[in-house]
Structures are given as C-alpha cells and as structure tokens.
Amino acid sequence: MLLLNASGCLDALVAPHVARAHDAFVTKTITPLPRGGNAPVRIAETEHGMLNAIGLANPGRDLFLQTLPRLQEVVQIPIWVSVGGFSAEEYAETCHLLDGRDEVASIELNLSCPNVDEAPESAAEIVAACRAATELPLYAKLSPATWDVAETARAVEAAGADGLSLVNTIRGLSLDERTLRPTLERGSGGYSGPALKPIALAAVYACARATALPIVGMGGVYSGLDALELVAAGASAVALGTVLFADPDAPTRIRAELGAELSARGFDSAHEARGVAQRADVHANVR
Amino acid sequence: MKRALLKVVSNEQVGPYSLIRVECGALDPGCPGQFFMLEAPGRVLPRPMSVCLAPPGELGFLIDPIGPGTRALCALEPGEAIHVLGPLGHGFRLDVERPLLVGGGIGMAPLPFVSDLLGSPPTVLGFRSEWHAEAAALMPHAEVVIEPTYVTEAMPSGHDVLACGPEPMLEAVQALAPDAQLAWEAPMACGYGACYGCAVEIGGELKRLCVEGPVLAAA
Numbered sequence: 001m002l003l004l005n006a007s008g009c010l011d012a013l014v015a016p017h018v019a020r021a022h023d024a025f026v027t028k029t030i031t032p033l034p035r036g037g038n039a040p041v042r043i044a045e046t047e048h049g050m051l052n053a054i055g056l057a058n059p060g061r062d063l064f065l066q067t068l069p070r071l072q073e074v075v076q077i078p079i080w081v082s083v084g085g086f087s088a089e090e091y092a093e094t095c096h097l098l099d100g101r102d103e104v105a106s107i108e109l110n111l112s113c114p115n116v117d118e119a120p121e122s123a124a125e126i127v128a129a130c131r132a133a134t135e136l137p138l139y140a141k142l143s144p145a146t147w148d149v150a151e152t153a154r155a156v157e158a159a160g161a162d163g164l165s166l167v168n169t170i171r172g173l174s175l176d177e178r179t180l181r182p183t184l185e186r187g188s189g190g191y192s193g194p195a196l197k198p199i200a201l202a203a204v205y206a207c208a209r210a211t212a213l214p215i216v217g218m219g220g221v222y223s224g225l226d227a228l229e230l231v232a233a234g235a236s237a238v239a240l241g242t243v244l245f246a247d248p249d250a251p252t253r254i255r256a257e258l259g260a261e262l263s264a265r266g267f268d269s270a271h272e273a274r275g276v277a278q279r280a281d282v283h284a285n286v287r
Numbered sequence: 288m289k290r291a292l293l294k295v296v297s298n299e300q301v302g303p304y305s306l307i308r309v310e311c312g313a314l315d316p317g318c319p320g321q322f323f324m325l326e327a328p329g330r331v332l333p334r335p336m337s338v339c340l341a342p343p344g345e346l347g348f349l350i351d352p353i354g355p356g357t358r359a360l361c362a363l364e365p366g367e368a369i370h371v372l373g374p375l376g377h378g379f380r381l382d383v384e385r386p387l388l389v390g391g392g393i394g395m396a397p398l399p400f401v402s403d404l405l406g407s408p409p410t411v412l413g414f415r416s417e418w419h420a421e422a423a424a425l426m427p428h429a430e431v432v433i434e435p436t437y438v439t440e441a442m443p444s445g446h447d448v449l450a451c452g453p454e455p456m457l458e459a460v461q462a463l464a465p466d467a468q469l470a471w472e473a474p475m476a477c478g479y480g481a482c483y484g485c486a487v488e489i490g491g492e493l494k495r496l497c498v499e500g501p502v503l504a505a506a
Contacts, residue, residue, distance in 0.1 A: 014480030036493040043476050043484030045332045054483045193331050245477035249290055
C-alpha cells in the first residue's frame with residue numbers, strides 16, 4: 001500500500017530523509033503566482049488537533065518548475081504535485097505545464113483549501129478543465145465540509161478524475177484563552193489532527209461506495225491502526241499529515257504498525273483489507 | 288536532526304520557571320540558540336525550546352508555564368520520558384570579539400549555554416519582577432535589572448550583542464546595536480520546515496523562522 005505525505009505537511013528539500021520514508025512525495029500546493037501566505041499567527045494547537053491558516057504559501061509555478069529536477073534528485077521517489085488556483089483555467093494551465101514532465105508521477109488538485117477567500121468553481125468543472133490539459137493521473141482532493149461528499153466524488157469521477165484524496169482540513173476556530181480573540185490572525189483555519197479521523201473515515205466510506213476510484217485516505221492518522229481503518233473504509237493509499245509535525249519518524253513507525261495490524265487480523269496485504277468495513281462476507285477479527 | 292525518547296533527570300523550580308534536565312542520549316546538544324522540539328505529554332504538538340544548559344550527558348531546558356503545552360512540560364517528573372527532536376535551526380555565531388549577552392525574561396533561556404562556551408562574558412538580564420529574576424541565579428555574573436528599568440538602559444556600548452527576549456526588547460536592542468544577533472520566537476508545529484507555521488517577516492518576505500533562524504543577524 002502506498003504511504004504518502006499530505007500536501008503542505010512536508011518540505012522535501014529541507015527534510016529529504018523524511019520525504020524518502022514515504023512511497024511518494026506530495027508537494028505543497030502550487031499556484032500560478034508566488035504567495036507569501038497569510039500573516040502570522042498561522043497555527044494553533046487545540047485539545048484534539050491543530051488549526052492552520054498558512055494560506056497556500058508557495059514559490060509560484062514558474063520557480064517550482066525550475067526546481068522540479070532538483071526535487072526529483074533529492075526525493076528519489078515519485079512526486080505528486082498539488083495544484084491550486086483561483087479559477088478552472090488557472091488549474092488547467094498548471095496541469096498543462098506539468099504534462100509531459102517526467103519528474104511528475106501524478107497531480108493532486110487541491111479543490112478545497114479552507115484558507116483562501118476566493119470562491120472556486122465547482123470541483124467537477126475544475127477537474128474537467130484539467131483533464132483536457134494533461135494525461136497525468138489526476139487526484140481530486142475534496143473537502144469533507146459538504147452535505148454529500150459522495151455526490152462530489154461522482155461528479156469529479158464523471159469529469160475525468162483518476163482518483164480521490166480524502167480529506168482536506170475542515171474549517172475551525174480557536175480563541176486565545178486570555179483575550180478571547182481568535183488565536184490565528186486570519187480568524188479561522190483548517191482543522192487537522194486526531195479529531196479529523198472520524199470525518200475522514202466517513203468521507204472515505206461514502207466515496208468508496210459511490211465510485212470505483214482509488215482513494216488516498218488522510219485525516220488524523222497517527223498509528224498503523226488508524227491507517228488500517230482508512231483502508232478498511234475503502235482507501236487504497238494513506239497519507240500522513242499533522243503526525244509528521246510531531247514525529248518525523250512517523251512514516252517508518254506507521255508502516256511497521258500497519259504490517260502488524262494486518263497480520264494480527266490474518267490479512268496478507270493492505271489490498272486484502274481494503275473496503276472490508278463495507279463487506280458482510282469478510283470477518284476481520286484480531287487473532 | 289534526530290528524535291529520541293529521553294528520560295527526565297530533574298525538574299527544578301527557578302522563580303516562575305522550571306529547569307527540566309533530560310539525559311541527552313544519542314542527541315547532539317548543537318550550538319547555543321539552536322532548539323529542540325519537546326513532546327508535551329497529552330498534547331497534539333511538541334514545543335520548541337532552546338537549550339539552556341548542556342553539561343556532559345544532559346540537556347537542560349528553562350520553561351515558562353504559559354499555556355497547556357508548557358504547563359505539561361513543567362509538570363514532568365524525574366524518571367518520566369519524552370520524545371525530543373533536534374538540534375534544529377541556526378544558533379548564535381560565537382566567533383565574536385567582544386560578546387555581550389542580553390536576555391529578557393524567559394528569553395534568557397539560551398544564554399547560560401552561550402555563556403559557558405564563551406567563558407562568562409558580560410551579561411545583562413532584565414525581568415519583570417524579583418520573582419522572575421530568581422532565574423538570574425543560572426548566570427551569577429550577570430547584571431540584573433528589573434522593570435521599570437530595561438536591559439537597554441544597562442547595555443554597555445561597543446560590544447557584539449547576542450540577545451534573546453520578547454519582541455519589543457529585541458527591537459530596542461537592535462536600535463542600539465544594529466549588528467546584534469537576535470534570537471526570535473514564533474509558534475511552531477514541527478520545528479523542521481514542514482508546517483510553514485512559524486513564518487516571520489525577514490527582509491520584507493515571510494520566511495520560516497525554524498529554517499532561517501531562530502537566531503537572525505539584525506538587518
């Protein structure tokens with residue numbers, strides 16, 4: 001099973017050995033123009049997770065494309081490029097520029113950043129525009145903050161997506177205990193960490209029933225058992241996010257724990273365990 | 288950078304602060320001004336702390352219990368163990384001719400380590416109260432001022448300043464000593480460049496303090 005990092009949770013050029021502990025490296029979201037990101041304070045810990053309002057800080061696609069060969073040299077594993085934008089056309093332009101770049105294994109469309117103001121076009125419209133712009137595999141990263149994420153999943157599948165990344169952070173707010181003002185300068189931010197896991201599980205579970213697409217499950221994975229739960233709900237790959245901040249050795253640890261959790265239930269591979277939460281014919285009791 | 292589970296050796300109250308000593312295990316203490324991410328028991332994220340003391344085999348951290356993470360750290364008891372990651376970031380350059388150490392409040396944390404390596408150079412420490420100033424016992428040769436007197440009123444001129452303290456203090460020090468090396472602070476989730484949370488404005492751009500700093504030469 002592929003183990004990835006969640007976009008925006010790792011800089012491979014600063015911590016290459018952490019990146020290489022994954023099966024593929026997902027970049028921070030790249031936008032057409034450079035972005036410094038939001039004014040600090042940008043992060044806040046909460047009781048069961050953290051909020052971030054980084055605001056898609058990135059060097060812009062021109063500089064990113066220049067550094068891509070060096071990134072490949074450093075990470076030595078497949079690179080997934082997370083693409084962002086403020087219109088379907090912007091997304092598609094970046095996809096077109098990535099098309100044919102042999103450093104790129106896959107594209108993840110960030111359709112759900114909670115930290116920017118511009119209202120995006122619908123996920124399916126963006127996917128359709130990108131589909132026309134590249135032959136690279138397209139993963140649509142969806143927000144769980146919608147009435148029916150499965151409906152969005154069906155729509156992006158119909159628009160030509162090759163896979164789903166579930167889930168992005170969900171909007172949250174924390175207040176400073178002394179001043180009772182928002183801790184983050186921007187006000188709200190994207191909520192991640194352990195509290196996100198049930199939300200991610202629900203989204204993966206719903207989308208795995210609704211589409212045949214491969215799913216990268218993410219949200220609150222801290223242990224091998226967390227990863228296995230996402231697989232059982234229907235994920236075919238798992239990504240690590242907030243846990244990397246607390247523990248850069250997490251990929252190796254979680255991979256080992258996942259192996260042990262699978263064997264304890266008599267599975268030979270994660271593939272065998274995929275979707276068992278949806279199946280009445282498989283009984284996965286711990287031996 | 289390396290991450291290891293380190294045993295707490297002692298937890299000593301120093302004024303309002305706690306001096307936590309851990310066995311340093313396989314970790315290198317790094318240079319003064321560099322920092323480590325300390326697992327805060329029961330919290331989601333670790334906390335960045337500069338090394339206060341680095342006697343053989345140990346790392347000492349001076350911690351002000353100002354929030355849930357630092358309170359959890361200050362409640363550690365000898366024999367407990369926490370994960371520690373580091374050393375991280377860029378510390379102070381020590382190849383200076385006439386060092387002067389300037390610290391404000393909990394910002395004095397990295398200075399005892401600097402002082403040990405530089406042979407106890409002149410030092411000025413400022414605190415908000417007599418109680419807070421008890422921490423100056425870690426640097427017995429330091430000149431101590433207490434509010435309403437500020438460190439900038441006690442700083443001799445003509446030195447290479449290495450300073451750490453609250454932002455207004457660092458700005459005031461910088462105004463007096465434009466070439467000062469200043470250790471800054473920002474909330475950090477990871478400490479190793481992954482989260483982009485600790486952005487500060489450096490040269491008109493937002494940059495990650497954990498990668499560029501935390502010690503920055505004054506511009």
